[in-house]
Amino acid sequence: MHHLCIQTNSYFETIEFYTKALGFEVVQESPNFQGRDYNSWLRLGDFYIELQTSKQGGTLTKVNLNSEGLVHFCIWVENLSLEVDRLQSMNLNFIKKNEEIIYHVENGELCKLIAPEGTIIELRNNQGI
Structure with a gap:
């Protein structure tokens, strides 16, 4: 497995959480990426998270714990x-x-x-x- 992609409305809080709380390091940060404010790559060992904001002007909906998919x-x-x-x-x-x-x-x-x-x-x- 190479990476998970996580989208966020709270980019700076999310970066702080993954780096300070869980020990990930930011290995690439791309502002204004494909219509998004940010698309960044975080690494912990050989595992990566691709972290991205919504498309500019958009807002992402909250996670539903009763939905299918990654829990x-x-x-x-x-x-x-x-x-x-x-x-x-x-x-x-x-x-x-x-x-x-x-x-x-x-x-x-x-x-x-x-x-x-x-x-x-x-x-x-x-x-x-």
């Missing part, structure tokens, strides 16, 4: 508790399960948070399926 993507972290503590200090929007941020699923622990544009990011401490 979330997952990033493996070595120390989930430490990572959650760091992210909580940034006042990010976590999805809780039974009032817990970190919860057990089959063979490991995970948590989920919501990026400014609505993408759900799962952080997991086990690389297995």
Whole structure:
């Protein structure tokens, strides 16, 4: 897999979230790209996110959690508790399960948070399926 494409109405908040919270780096930023304010590429290891704004003058609709298609993507972290503590200090929007941020699923622990544009990011401490 090479990349996901994420569209956002909150470009600068989204860039800050992916770089400061999740450790991505901006490897290319193209202003005024194909009728969009921005089309940028963010990288984490060998994984990329293509981040783009709506066409100029347009507004994107919010994500519907009951729609088909991509529901979330997952990033493996070595120390989930430490990572959650760091992210909580940034006042990010976590999805809780039974009032817990970190919860057990089959063979490991995970948590989920919501990026400014609505993408759900799962952080997991086990690389297995």
